[in-house]
Structure formats: C-alpha cells, structure tokens
Amino acid sequence: MSDAFEALAHPVRRQILRLLRDGAMSAGHLAEHFDLAKPTLSGHFTVLKNAGLVTTERHGTTILYRLNMSVMEEAMAALLSLMGKAEEKATPWKSVPHSS
Amino acid sequence: MSDAFEALAHPVRRQILRLLRDGAMSAGHLAEHFDLAKPTLSGHFTVLKNAGLVTTERHGTTILYRLNMSVMEEAMAALLSLMGKAEEKATPWKSVPHSS
DNA sequence: CCTATAATTCGTTAGTTTCCTAAATAACAA
DNA sequence: TTGTTATTTAGGAAACTAACGAATTATAGG
Numbered sequence: 200m201s202d203a204f205e206a207l208a209h210p211v212r213r214q215i216l217r218l219l220r221d222g223a224m225s226a227g228h229l230a231e232h233f234d235l236a237k238p239t240l241s242g243h244f245t246v247l248k249n250a251g252l253v254t255t256e257r258h259g260t261t262i263l264y265r266l267n268m269s270v271m272e273e274a275m276a277a278l279l280s281l282m283g284k285a286e287e288k289a290t291p292w293k294s295v296p297h298s299s
Numbered sequence: 300m301s302d303a304f305e306a307l308a309h310p311v312r313r314q315i316l317r318l319l320r321d322g323a324m325s326a327g328h329l330a331e332h333f334d335l336a337k338p339t340l341s342g343h344f345t346v347l348k349n350a351g352l353v354t355t356e357r358h359g360t361t362i363l364y365r366l367n368m369s370v371m372e373e374a375m376a377a378l379l380s381l382m383g384k385a386e387e388k389a390t391p392w393k394s395v396p397h398s399s
Numbered sequence: 400c401c402t403a404t405a406a407t408t409c410g411t412t413a414g415t416t417t418c419c420t421a422a423a424t425a426a427c428a429a
Numbered sequence: 430t431t432g433t434t435a436t437t438t439a440g441g442a443a444a445c446t447a448a449c450g451a452a453t454t455a456t457a458g459g
Contacts (some may be wrong), residue, residue, distance in 0.1 A: 201407055204308035207378070208301055209417090218382045226309070226436060241437055246416095260426045260435045271382050278378060281316045282371050309447090326406060339448055341407055347445095360405045360456050 203274045206250035211235070212243050216252065216266060223256065223265040310384045311335070312343050316352065318367060323365040324357070325397035 206212055211233060218229060229263045230240045245266060249298045251270040305313055312332060318329060330340045344364060349371040350382045356363045 200313075201308055201310055205385070206306050207381075208304040210301055210307055213300075213377075215380060220381070220383065227434090230436095236419060237436070238420080238438080241415075245437090247432065257425090260433095266382075268382065271378070275375070275378055275382075277313075278375055281307075281313060281320070282319065282366075282368065282375075310445095327404095330406095335447095336449055337406070338408080338450080342447075345407090357456090360403095362406065 200274070200277050202250040203252060203277075206246050206252055207274070209242075209243065209246075210288040211299060212247055213245060214265075215240075215243060216271075219253065219264060223263040227261065227262055231266065271282045300374070302350040303352060303377075305332060306346050306352055307374070309343065309346075309372050312347055315340075315347060315364075316371075317342060320366060320367045325361040325363055327361065329364065332381065353384075366399040 207216075214232070215229060217231060218224060226237075226241065226244060229244075230237050233240060244253070244255075247264075248255060251266055253264045254267050257263065307316075314332070315329060318324060319333060326337075326341065328342060329344075330337050333340060337398055344353070347364075348355060351375075353364045354367050356365065
C-alpha cells in the first residue's frame with residue numbers, strides 16, 4: 200500500500216492517471232501532455248506500474264497504459280480504514296438503494 | 300494534495316493516523332508504540348501536520364495530536380476523482396436515504 | 400532561580416528520487 | 430538488411446528522505 204500512496208504523491212503521476220480515466224493511452228500520447236523528456240515520463244510509468252495502478256499492453260510498437268481500477272479501489276479502502284473508528288474496524292459495507 | 304499522499308506513503312505515518320482514530324494522543328504516548336527514536340517520530344509528526352492530516356494542541360508540557368478528518372476526506376475525494384470518468388467529473392454527490 | 404519533563408530542532412549519514420542526455424531495444428516497413 | 434518510430438535502460442547530478450544522538454526550547458513545580 201505504501202507503493203500506491205507513494206505513486207499518488209507526484210502531481211505528474213496523478214495527471215497521468217487522470218488522462219487514463221477515459222481509456223487506455225500510449226506512452227507517446229501521454230507524453231504529449233507534459234513538458235518533460237520521454238525517459239522521465241517512462242520513469243513515472245514504471246512507478247505507477249510497480250504500484251499496480253496501471254497495466255500495460257503492447258500493440259506493435261506502441262505500449263498502451265491502462266488504469267487498474269482494482270488497485271485504485273484498494274487504496275480507497277485503505278484510506279477509508281484510516282478514518283473509521285476502531286470499533287467500526289470490521290464493519291461490512293452498508294448497502295444503500297440504487298438511485299437509478 | 301501531493302503533501303497528503305506523500306504523508307500517507309510511509310507505514311509509520313499511517314500507523315500514527317490509525318492510533319489517532321480513537322482520539323487525540325500525546326507525542327510521547329504515540330512514540331511508545333514504535334521502536335524509533337523520539338526525534339524520528341517528531342519528524343513524522345511534522346510531515347503529518349504540514350499535510351494538514353493532524354492538528355496539535357498544547358496542554359502544559361505535552362502536545363496532543365488529533366486527526367483532522369476534513370483533510371482525510373479531501374484526500375478521499377481526490378482519489379475518488381482519479382477513478383471517475385471524465386463525463387462524471389462534475390457530477391455532484393448523489394444523496395441517498397439515511398439508513399438510521 | 401533551579402530542576403525535571405516533554406517535545407522539538409540541529410547536524411550528520413546513508414539511501415532514494417527526480418530529472419536530464421545518450422545509448423539501447425523492439426517492432427515494423429522498405 | 431537498413432531505416433524509422435516508439436519506448437525503455439544506463440549513467441550521473443542535484444535535491445530530498447529517514448534515521449540517529451546531542452543540544453535546545455517550553456512549561457510546570459519547588
């Protein structure tokens with residue numbers, strides 16, 4: 200879990216995740232959104248990948264980066280658990296009616 | 300927001316927050332839970348305080364640390380926004396019926 | 400004022416992060 | 430094979446982090 204928060208701690212990496220919200224994107228296309236050298240971005244990709252926050256998929260010469268929602272959700276759960284009181288530690292999620 | 304995630308990235312600091320879930324605690328009492336020198340813990344307290352995740356309150360010679368829920372919630376919201384799709388970016392929170 | 404207690408700041412060391420340029424690798428096309 | 434494009438790896442400089450012991454500040458009580 201430290202790795203995930205560490206990865207989230209850098210604004211460039213959060214922006215990368217934001218760009219990936221709408222779907223996978225290649226390293227090159229992602230790099231166009233930043234004023235940084237490509238190797239620098241590649242380093243950020245590695246941090247995100249090691250944290251499990253993104254997955255990769257090669258398509259010919261390009262490599263697609265994709266958000267890994269399950270790890271994002273694990274980070275959410277970890278953060279949530281830091282907020283709950285101890286006596287609520289093991290409380291299962293309360294279900295609420297669907298609104299749609 | 301970087302500061303908050305940076306602060307959350309260290310296991311000792313997450314444990315400190317966990318210890319504070321049930322109420323404020325003095326620096327010394329917190330330090331008893333770790334096998335680290337007090338100056339080291341004091342450094343971690345400073346990181347948490349600079350991130351806004353805790354507040355302090357002096358009582359005589361002791362200093363009480365207390366969770367700052369509102370900043371914890373801001374971190375939650377930031378993480379949540381990284382997960383939502385762009386077209387949901389500005390979606391206001393949907394209200395659900397109270398369960399109690 | 401003097402002493403004791405609680406906590407922080409200072410100074411140092413070792414290891415890590417971030418960024419760069421240059422070189423290497425992978426896949427494809429001619 | 431040769432060249433082109435996409436991306437990563439290598440190597441290095443500057444800045445930052447985490448940890449410690451020693452010294453310092455702040456407060457309370459005699």
